[in-house]
Amino acid sequence: MSPAIRVAPVEDIAEGEGLKVDRSVTGTADHIAVLRDDDGEFYALDDTCTHEEASLAEGWIENGQVECPLHAARFCLRTGAALCLPATRHIRRHQVEVRDGEIWLLPDMAPVP
Template sequence: MTIHWLVVAPRSAVPEGDVIGVQIEGRDIALYDVDGEVYATDNVCTHGNARLCDGFVDGHEIECPLHQGKFDVRNGHPTCEPVTEKLRTYEVRIEDGQVMVGID
């Protein structure tokens, strides 16, 4: 499998301790800054049709704004019911002040 690295946002656009949503190649992606590290996941909750960028970041978790289920943004694993299905995660690189996400 070949990974294509795409620039998705300036690093400065991802606020510390928060989440933003971006669109790349028809995908809705959430970018998180947790302790200075940027993570990327699908932006739609696996439990309900809610955008995670409208949710709340608490440490390494994102809380869905619809049913308050939580995911670990580092690996996509659910950490709180009612979510049970893992979020897709993406590799992230920072180059020349830009956030790059690996898409396969």
């Protein structure tokens, strides 16, 4: 686990929106998408869809899921599980916390299997 990264004030990401954090900042293999569900909760997943090259930070977020903006694959925000075709592989999740009105990201630095 790497040191926590301060991402943005909470109000910078509206409900149902996402923010892509570049891998040059996170130090991870992929960029990380910080995603805010429509109930206000924050989640973080690898940004690139496991099906094709697409940014999940651009996706449609609601009801505990993010839908890829290109081909409509859906992932569970909590577990990263692939929920429907065309995605078949789950996506890596990362820890995210809200501290004093700021969003903090704790990237999972484990090597890619």
